[in-house]
Amino acid sequence: MELAGLNIKFLPGVGEKRASLLAEELGIESYEDMLYYVPYKYIDRSRLYTVSELDGQLPYIQVKAKITNLATVGTGKQMRMTATAYDDTGALELVWFKGFKYLASQISPDKEYLIFGKPSMFNQKLNIVHPEIDPYDEAADRQLVGVQAVYPTTEKMKKSYLTSKLISKIQANIFKAINGKIPETLPAWFIKRHNLMYLHEALHNIHFPESPDNLRQAQYRLKFEELFYIQLNILKLKFNRKAAFRGHVFGKVGACFNDFYFHHLPFPLTDAQKRVIREIRADCGSGKQMNRLLQGDVGSGKTLVALMCMLLALDNGYQACIMAPTEILANQHFETISEMLKDTPVNVGLLTGSTKKRDRDTLHEELRDGRMQILVGTHALLEDVVHFKNIGLVVIDEQHRFGVAQRAKLWQKNTVPPHVLVMTATPIPRTLAMTLYGDLDVSVIDQLPPGRKPVTTYHVYESKRARVYEFIHKELRKGRQAYIVYPLISESEKMDYRNLEEGFEQVAAFFNPLGYTVSIVHGKLKAAEKDEQMRRFATGETQILVATTVIEVGVNVPNASIMVIESAQRFGLSQLHQLRGRVGRGAEQSYCILMTSPKLSNDSRKRIETMTATNDGFEIAEADLKLRGPGDIEGTQQSGLTCNLRVANLGRDGLILNEAIQAATAILENDPFLQKEENNTFATQVKRLFKTKINWRYIS
Ligand code: ADP
Ligand code: MG
Secondary structure (H helix, E strand, O other), X not given: OOHHHOEHHHOOOOHHHHHHHHHHHHOOOEHHHHHOOOOOEEEEOOOOEOHHHOOOOOOOEEEEEEEEEEEEEOOHHHOEEEEEEEEOOEEEEEEEOOOHHHHHHHOOOOOEEEEEEXXXXXXXXXXXEOOEEEEHHHHHHHXXXXXXXXXXXXXXXXXXXXXXXXXXXXXXXXXXXXXXXXXXXXXXXXXXXXXXXXXXXXXHHHHOOOOHHHHHHHHHHHHHHHHHHHHHHHHHHHHHHHHHOEOOOOOOOOHHHHHHHHHHOOOOOOHHHHXXXXXXHHHHOOOEOOXXXXXXXXXXXXXXXXXXXXXXXXHOXXXXXXXXXXXXXXXXXXXXXXXXXXXXXXOEEEEOOOOOHHHHHHHHHHHHHOOOOEEEEOHHHXXXXXXXXXXXXXXXXXXXXXXXXXXXXXXXXXXXXXEEEEEEOOOOOHHXXXXXXXXXXXXXXXXXXXXXXXXXXXXXXXXHHHHHHHHHHHHHHOOOEEEEEOOOOHHHHHHHHHHHHHHHHHHHHHHHHHOOOEEEEOOOOOHHHHHHHHHHHHOOOOOEEEEOHHHOOOOOOOOEEEEEEOOHHHOOHHHHHHHHOOOOOOOOOOEEEEEEOOOOOHHHHHHHHHHHHOOOHHHHHHHHHHHHOHHHOOOOOOOOXXXXXXXXXXXXXXXXXXXXXXXXXXXXXXXXXXXXXXXXXXXXXXXXXXXXXXXXXXXX
C-alpha cells in the first residue's frame, strides 16, 4: 500500500474543510504525511485521581467527577463560565473563557465525566482552567491508555477545533483504514543488525504508546532512520564525487608561497590557521577536486588563509580568485591583499560592478592570457565575458549571501573544476553542518589571533539611552569610533526606516555639538553614496556610523570599539553575533551594548542572556539551534539542501546522528553506488525521499 498516495480527505473525521486546513497549516495531505506528524510530548493518563488528592502543584491530571452549577459570570472581556466538579471526596471549580454555548449543550448534571487539566490554586480555591471534559463512559477506552500523545497545533487549527485530540482520532482512523499494513522502509538484515523496531510497530507506538519502553524504541527507530537516509544520500554524493572526478594537483610549494611566508607575513599564523592551511594543501594535492567549507568565527583570520592558498595555486601555475558578496567587501579584500603582496611580483586585480569599462577590458585580457594572477571581485566575476586562462582555486567569502545558482555559474567556467573553498563566519553547529554540508569537507579555525580582548557585552534598557550616549562620548574622546545599528525587518519596513532616521537625528543632535560627525548607511542608499559614507567612517572622517544590518558582513574598521544595537530583541542570535564581531578587532577593549525595551519575551531574554554570557560563536550557534530549530538558522535556506526533519531534532539527537553516519558510511564503503542486491531498499528509498536530484557540481 502506497501511503504517500492516499489522501486523508476521505478518512472518517476529516473531510474537505479540515483536509484543506491541514494542508495549509501543516502541509499534510497524505496518510504518510499524517503518520509522520509526530507528537511533541506525551501525557501520562494512566492514573485517575480523586478530588481530595489534588493540589496546585500537580501537573496535568485526570479525575472522574460530576459537574453542576454551570453559570456564566462577569461581562465583556471578564465574562467566563464556571462550574463545580465533585466526587465523593470533595469539589473543585472549573473555568472556561470561551465556548460557552457548546459547553452548555454538552454538560448534564447526572452524568459522570472524565476531566483532564492542570489544577491550580486561585483565591485559595482549587480550580482547573479550560479542562478537557468527556462523558466518562465514552472516554473509558482513552482513559486506559497509559501515555497519551499531544500534537502541536496552530492558532488557526484551534479556532476550527482541529485539536490535538482530533489529530489523535485521525491517526487512529488511519491505522484502522490501512489495517496495520505499513510497508517496511529498511531491509530486514539492517533492522536486525541495529536492533530496530519494525516500522509499523514504531509508527503505532509513536502515536499510541503501549509502554514507555516501546515509545523509546519507536522514537529511536524513526529518528535513526530519518538521519540515516539523509546521511546515506549526502555521503553517497561525496563518495561518488571522489570516485568520479579529477582535480588540479597543487603538488609543490613554490616561490610565491615561500617568499610571502618568510618575508612578508605581517604576523605569525595562529596554530589553527596553520592546521587549516595544511588541510587544504593536502586536499589540493590529492588529485581530487576540493570542495571545502572553511568555518571561522568573525575575526579569526580567514582572509589570510585564503590568500596563502591562492599563492599555492599560483605556485602550481594556476590563477585564483576570491569572490565577496558586496562591493564594500570586495574593495576591502582587494586593499588587504594588495597591501600584503605589495613587495611581491604577484599581480592582483579588482573587478566589481563599478570597474570602468576601459579597466575592465584590460582586466579581461589579462585574465585570458594569464598575466592577472589573483582576481578579487563581486558577482561581476560571474559574467560570461570573464574568462580565466587557467583557474585553479575559487574562494567564496561569506557563503550564505551567494545563491546556489550563482556558484554554479562560476563552477561551469572550466572543464576540470577548480578547487573550491567556501568561507563562512556563520558558525554552524556540528550536527547541522553534518546534515547540510555532509558532502563537503569542513575545516574550522577555532582560535582567534593573540592579543584580542574579548568584547564586553552589556544589556541596557532603552530608558537609559542618555547614559549609553555618555559612554560613547567617553570612548570617542579617546579617539575611538562607534557603530549604532537599527533593525530593519521587512514586515514594517516603513516604520523601521522612520526609526532609523529619527535615530540618526537624535544621535547627530547629541554628538554634533560635541564636535563629532555621523555617517548613515542603509539599503535604500545608492551604492556610490553608501560606499562614500562607509569610506568616511573607515578613514575616521566620521566617528559614528548609524546603520542597518548592511554592515553585518565583513566590514573591518579596527579603530571602532563600540557597537550599540538598538531594539536588540528584534535580532536573531547569529545576527547579533555577527554585528558584535565588527568591534574588538584592534588592541583596545571593545564594548557591545544591547539596547532593548523593558518587556522581553522569553526567547528574546534568552538570546540577550546568551550574548552577554559568551563570545564563542559555536556556543551561540548551538543555543540558536536549540531556540529556533534548524529550519531558521541563517544560511540554511540558501544552502541548496533543505533539511525538514520530521522526527529527529538536530539540537538534541547528536548521538543518534553519529550512529546514523557510521551506519551509512559502512554501507557506502562496500557499495558506493548502492548497486548490490542487499542494498536495494536503500537505493529505492534514497530515490524516493530525495526526488529533487541534487547535482553536486552545483553545490559548493
Ligand atoms: P575573518 O575571519 O572575520 O574574515 P579577517 O581575515 O578579516 O577575519 O581577519 C581579522 C583581522 O585579524 C585582520 O585585521 C587580520 O589582519 C588579522 N589577523 C589575521 N590573522 C592574524 C594573525 N595570525 N595574527 C594577528 N592578526 C591576524
Ligand atoms: Mg572576512
